Amino acid sequence: MKLQVAIDLLSTKDALTLLEKVAEHVDIIELGTPLIKQEGLAVVTAVKAAYPNKIVFADMKTMDAGALEADMAFKAGADLVSVLAAAGDSTISGAVDAAKKHNKGIVADVIGVLDKATRVKQLKALGVHSVELHAGLDEQAQAGYSISKLLEAGRGADIPFAVAGGVNLDRITEVEDAGASVAVAGAAIYGAADPGAAAKALRAKIKNLG
Template sequence: MKLQVAMDLLTIDDALELAGKVAEYVDIIELGTPLIKAAGLAAVTAIKDAHPDKIIFADMKTMDAGELEADIAFKAGADLVSVLGSADDTTIAGAVKAAKSHNKGIVVDLIGVVDKVSRARQAHALGAQFIEFHAGLDEQAQPGFDLKGLLSAGRNALVPFSVAGGVNLSTIEAVQLAGADVAVAGGAIYGAADPALAAKKLRVAIV
């Protein structure tokens, strides 16, 4: 299972600082949507230039103009680009077309999708490299939230998948047991007093 750090920061300098601390422990460096909106795709280029050996994920959360938006992100240096699972099939297909032309990949993010299993299978059939079973920050803040629903859906979908939302040292074993290809840790790393140590502990926990 790969480890992905989600950098929900707001400046390129902060992103470069965090990536520099944790890169040796992670496989995928994700530039969160707030970072891309605040700093633009120059952030993607900066992180890729600094860490050319890492998979760089531009969390665009594209909802329309899939081919165009994915193409822009790939040209900026992204290796993976996200499209929302609630987008039209043609949007996902367009993004996949752009990915193929760059020899890169599309991740379909199921945030807000009710029937995650069915949509995951549909998105995979459209050419997504893997499907992200994702609970956003707002959903995680609701009383009683846990990962069980995401893990169950991921396990039942029978497609390559990642899990994002509540992945930390206490849950990463369950994520791996569910069969996830990628564990996405955000606040558990960037919110830690020592992000490098937090990333290292997560890496060690993956067997």
């Protein structure tokens, strides 16, 4: 399993400052949607230039113009780009076509999809690189939220999947045991008093590193 840091900060400077502390402990650097909206795709270029050997994931959450938006992000330096699983099949197929052109990958984010199991099967047929079983910040803030629902959906997935939404030191082993190929940690890293130590501790809990 790989460790992915989700950077939900709002400036390129802050993202690079965080990465100075955590990059050595993570496999994938995710540039969050708010960060890309604030800074544009220039943040993708800057991070890829600073960390050329890391997988850089542009969390675009594309809902339309799949081929165009994916192409833009790949040209900026992204290795992976996200589309929303709720998007139309033509949007997802367009993004997948762009990924093939660049020899890169599309991650389908199932945030907001109610029947995740069915959609995951459809996404596999559409040729996505992987799926992200994701509970957003608003969902996590609701009473009764549990990461267990995401893990349950993952156990039936016949495609590489990431888990995002409450991954922390207490839950990362459970995420790996569910078969995830990627554990995504956001606030557990960037919100820690010592982000570097937090990322290192999370990585140490992974039994089979990707």
